[in-house]
Amino acid sequence: MALRNNPLDDIVKCNVEIMEPASDDAAFNNILIVVPGPVAAGTLSTDKTFSVSSADDLLDYGYTTSDTAYLAAEAAFAQNPSPDKLYFRVRLKVTTGSGEGATTEYEDIKTTLSRANGEASFYGIHLGEFRSQTDVENAAAWTEANEKIFGFEYANISSCPTRNFSYYRTFGIFSGQADGYGAAVSDQPKVNEFAALAWMAKCFGYNPGSETWHLKSLASIVPSVLSSSDKTALEGNNINSFLRYAGSNVTIGGKMLAGEWIDVIRFRDWLKNALQVAVFNVLKANRKVPYTDEGIAMVQGAMETTLASGQAVGGIAATQYDDDGNEIPGYTVTVPRSADLTDVQRKSRKLTGCKYTARLAGAIHIVEIDGYLTF
Secondary structure, eight states: OOOOOOOGGGTOOOOOOOOOOOOOOOOSSOEEEEEOOOSSOOSSOOSSOEEESSGGGGGGGTOOTTSHHHHHHHHHHTSSSOOSOEEEEEOOEEEESOGGGOEEEEOOHHHHHHHHHTTOOOOEEEOTTOOOHHHHHHHHHHHHHTTOEEEEEESOTTOOSOOOTTOSSEEEEEOOSBTTSOSSGGGSOGGGGGHHHHHHHHHTTSOTTSOOSTTOOOTTOOOBOOOHHHHHHHHHTTOEEEEEETTEEEEEOOBOTTSOBHHHHHHHHHHHHHHHHHHHHHHHHSSOOOSSHHHHHHHHHHHHHHHHHHHHHTSBOOOEEOTTOOEEOSEEEEOOOGGGSOHHHHHHTOOOOOEEEEOBOOOOOOOOOOOOOOO
16 A cells, blocks of 8 residues: 655745746848838738748739839848848838829838837848938938948949948948949849848848858849949948959958948947847846845856857957967956945946957958969
């Protein structure tokens, strides 16, 4: 006969909580494309920002295979790696006045982007067929204020939509003078109108910090034929290009208008977000993080883990050594000791003085080799 045990709860009371980490809804690989509305209504609504996983998905929204939205999606999904999805936002038209004096025009592009930003999580921006100087300038200004990346292309080498060297989040690529086509803008292949989009779609397929945007092949985009003076002029304005070298069609440059590397901006944004999420999870997952050396060490650990991830992917340099064997760490983290903080600081429950330094791994874009032959 089996003996019956009394419940252990009588002696040892044990509750187990499942701590869920905060979800990270920031996406550094999603692209938003601004488009006009479809001519005909589809089976799906375009009233809100929507996403597609193939160009043919747009047919359900009323678009045709000749519409800008469809052609843009084709160019993006043709890349390798290619995006899992693309976001689209219809730019609405606004009517002012009434009667014979009424006028209808598209809303300010900033309004469109703000509306989309409240409906979806995206990082890259392309304006589809909206290429006026006003739209490009306004989109660049909005992007700068909202920590995203905006790319544009143009085909008239003497008419860049913007040359604002203060934009650290906007890049331009010249896509005119296509090889095998006429010199006029009207002669250029239609697909080249999405060169910046194709470039984003490809490079967003790599983890932030693991990539450079230089020397990347773009499917379906036709390379430009440029003179030495053209190349010099574009480089001087921090405008990128797509050219043919050694039988390969590749992007040249990889810079924002301000001259900073695109991959550096993207990695910086990722690192900022990753540090915020990691430290937030420490505060959330623990019933209390004490204002002691032990509690401060928990914050330090979250910072170090995040920086190690950035180092593992290639954004932060690995530890190196100088000629004397002295260690040059890829990153360092310093935090205050509890005893060094004032009573007022501890009472505020705000921890300050947490700092890090990290060396960017960078990338080699150009190699110079000197040598000589002897008998």
